[in-house]
Amino acid sequence: xxxxxxxxxxxxxxxxxxARVFEDPQAQTRSLAWYPAAGLAxxxxxxxxxxxxxxxxxxxxAAVLLAAWVALxxxxxxxxxxxxxxxWVGGMGATQQERRERTLAIMKDPRxxxxxxxxxxxxxxxxxxxxxxxxxPAWPALLLAPVLARAALTLAFLTTPYVRxxxxxxxxxxxxxxxxxxxxxxxxxxxxxxxWRGALALALAMLVFASWRRAWRQRLQGMxxxxxxxxxxxxxxxxxxxxxxxx
Numbered sequence: 001x002x003x004x005x006x007x008x009x010x011x012x013x014x015x016x017x018x019a020r021v022f023e024d025p026q027a028q029t030r031s032l033a034w035y036p037a038a039g040l041a042x043x044x045x046x047x048x049x050x051x052x053x054x055x056x057x058x059x060x061x062a063a064v065l066l067a068a069w070v071a072l073x074x075x076x077x078x079x080x081x082x083x084x085x086x087x088w089v090g091g092m093g094a095t096q097q098e099r100r101e102r103t104l105a106i107m108k109d110p111r112x113x114x115x116x117x118x119x120x121x122x123x124x125x126x127x128x129x130x131x132x133x134x135x136x137p138a139w140p141a142l143l144l145a146p147v148l149a150r151a152a153l154t155l156a157f158l159t160t161p162y163v164r165x166x167x168x169x170x171x172x173x174x175x176x177x178x179x180x181x182x183x184x185x186x187x188x189x190x191x192x193x194x195x196w197r198g199a200l201a202l203a204l205a206m207l208v209f210a211s212w213r214r215a216w217r218q219r220l221q222g223m224x225x226x227x228x229x230x231x232x233x234x235x236x237x238x239x240x241x242x243x244x245x246x247x
Contacts, residue, residue: 004030032175039150050137062131080229082116130240161222
């Protein structure tokens, strides 16, 4: 159990963990259920930083928090967002099969095109604006945004085919369903503890997930790791905006 948690934290964050956890295939598979817990680790780190910054100017605090957020995750999901945006726009074709093949081919290209850069800039801009609009120290938003984003990844692997053979997410396909469902229920309970804004955050996360799943099922008949990165970023943006407009 501990190795699975450490594997989730080690993959989704830049928090140091023992290297041996990545050598355990079973820990990698079981780590999916701990993705929301990895999100909680990110959220708690951000809350600690927000507490230290609560007397500073809002724009400065928002910029530092966002920079720390990106550093904590190593821009892992931002990379997936960029690749997904490039692939979605560049993967147009006359037939469904052409669109699928072009999309998957573009996702494999490590270079980011203009659409990917724009998508990342817009995501960061929206996060910054939301963080700057929230009253300090904004504990619920900083906790729920990363938790729900990682819970969405757990839900994605439970409900959506993984189409990249040999990809990084291949080991997660066989994750124990019962443990994953329990993690999702605990994430939802955390939203309930945050009151009506928590319920709003959960509703927005589910709306983003449903739209994301429908779009990629139509384009690829499933998802890839890059698609998951885009999902995590979209959920974080939606939750932060939801908290910002409901202040």
